[in-house]
Amino acid sequence: MMNGGLRALEERVFDRDLCVSCGACVSLCPYLRSWQGRIVKLDECDLAEGRCFNYCPRGKVDLNELHQRLFGGPYKEIEMGMVRSVLMARACDSVWAGRVQNGGVVSALTDLAIKEGVIDAAVLTDREVNLLPRGHIVSGREDIMACTGSIYTSGPTLEALNRGPWTGDERIGIVGLPCMVLALAKMRTSSLEKRTPIDRVDLVIGLFCTWALDYKSFMGFLQKRFGDRTIGKVDITPPPERIMKITAGDELHDIPLDEIRSFIRPGCHVCPDMTSEFSDISVGTVEGEEGWNTVLVRTERGEELVKRAEAKGVIESQPLPGDKLSHLKEASLLKKRRAIDALKDRGELEDGYLTLSRELIQQIQSESKEAP
Numbered sequence: 001m002m003n004g005g006l007r008a009l010e011e012r013v014f015d016r017d018l019c020v021s022c023g024a025c026v027s028l029c030p031y032l033r034s035w036q037g038r039i040v041k042l043d044e045c046d047l048a049e050g051r052c053f054n055y056c057p058r059g060k061v062d063l064n065e066l067h068q069r070l071f072g073g074p075y076k077e078i079e080m081g082m083v084r085s086v087l088m089a090r091a092c093d094s095v096w097a098g099r100v101q102n103g104g105v106v107s108a109l110t111d112l113a114i115k116e117g118v119i120d121a122a123v124l125t126d127r128e129v130n131l132l133p134r135g136h137i138v139s140g141r142e143d144i145m146a147c148t149g150s151i152y153t154s155g156p157t158l159e160a161l162n163r164g165p166w167t168g169d170e171r172i173g174i175v176g177l178p179c180m181v182l183a184l185a186k187m188r189t190s191s192l193e194k195r196t197p198i199d200r201v202d203l204v205i206g207l208f209c210t211w212a213l214d215y216k217s218f219m220g221f222l223q224k225r226f227g228d229r230t231i232g233k234v235d236i237t238p239p240p241e242r243i244m245k246i247t248a249g250d251e252l253h254d255i256p257l258d259e260i261r262s263f264i265r266p267g268c269h270v271c272p273d274m275t276s277e278f279s280d281i282s283v284g285t286v287e288g289e290e291g292w293n294t295v296l297v298r299t300e301r302g303e304e305l306v307k308r309a310e311a312k313g314v315i316e317s318q319p320l321p322g323d324k325l326s327h328l329k330e331a332s333l334l335k336k337r338r339a340i341d342a343l344k345d346r347g348e349l350e351d352g353y354l355t356l357s358r359e360l361i362q363q364i365q366s367e368s369k370e371a372p
């Protein structure tokens with residue numbers, strides 16, 4: 001597959017406004033930095049091949065090739081990728097209550113994985129200030145608690161993986177958005193010499209994500225509306241309501257999603273992955289069931305951790321009701337369809353970042369249904 005270096009990253013990702021600010025290209029070389037939720041180029045680099053473009057989730061992505069290499073078979077589970085089991089779960093320990101976004105499964109599993117020595121540390125995301133996300137390396141419960149909740153702006157979490165500090169022996173876990181999980185898959189399979197501890201990443205927990213907002217423009221909007229009040233918890237209600245509930249200072253405010261759609265990163269519109277398909281475990285909300293998570297278990301190590309968490313009473317689980325599973329599959333497939341449509345509108349379906357066979361494209365188009 002054609003790859004490239006910083007020039008390709010600039011021409012094919014930055015200039016096309018496809019960067020999602022995942023941070024996969026930062027802290028690998030002196031030329032790229034993150035600033036205010038954006039990745040900025042500081043200088044030129046003539047390398048024909050670079051990790052920056054190689055790892056970029058909007059660089060070249062051949063879903064079938066990645067799937068073959070990571071899961072040992074062709075990409076054919078078009079709804080949500082490879083899934084071993086699906087459940088609905090929540091954390092049992094009351095210590096997570098009131099802090100976590102939904103059921104706290106992500107934080108509780110991260111906590112258990114560290115406690116049990118499955119991993120020594122994890123790369124999570126916290127807020128630098130207001131809603132500016134940054135990667136945070138944690139190795140204990142207190143730090144995990146500082147990272148609970150969803151930040152709906154995108155930020156360079158993976159920079160922390162690249163930067164460390166690491167001693168060189170730690171087994172690492174990561175929680176990330178689908179774009180980040182895709183970047184990790186590209187890091188794992190890249191033939192370039194690794195300058196990031198991806199080979200010691202032993203656990204990837206992927207979040208569900210429909211889109212993320214651009215930090216700078218969204219913050220501009222919030223500042224106009226709420227002045228310099230501190231932004232607290234942000235949540236998004238499911239359809240048909242579709243409202244962002246946001247705590248500014250001490251007050252809870254409703255913002256209809258239509259008012260903030262223009263702040264969605266363009267790179268999210270071409271993303272086909274709602275459920276972090278290259279993770280060990282994927283976690284999202286359960287629509288209409290407050291305080292619960294939908295959990296997709298994808299790999300053996302993901303399964304081991306979830307079973308251990310159930311056995312130790314760290315999480316409690318039950319089957320996800322059939323209607324909720326069908327709805328999740330529809331939403332996931334719809335994100336793929338929209339990505340294909342967006343690439344087509346941009347004239348990038350043939351020579352864009354995403355390689356999907358004609359048969360898969362047709363299957364996605366024919367099987368997806370537009371939401372009411």
Ligand SMILES: Cc1cc2nc3c(=O)[nH]c(=O)nc-3n(C[C@H](O)[C@H](O)[C@H](O)COP(=O)(O)OP(=O)(O)OC[C@H]3O[C@@H](n4cnc5c(N)ncnc54)[C@H](O)[C@@H]3O)c2cc1C
Nearest residue numbers: 100101102103104105106107124125149151209210284285
């Ligand atoms: C931008 C975004 C969009 C989302 N869209 C959907 C959606 O469409 N449908 C759905 O079902 N769920 C979505 N989610 C996931 C959902 O909000 C919860 O993160 C998930 O259900 C886990 O809940 P929890 O209670 O286990 O999380 P917690 O235990 O509270 O843990 C939250 C974890 O999320 C990580 N995190 C928070 N913000 C970010 C970020 N910006 N980038 C990377 N990691 C982050 C933190 O490090 C923490 O580990 C989205 C999350 C984000 C951040």
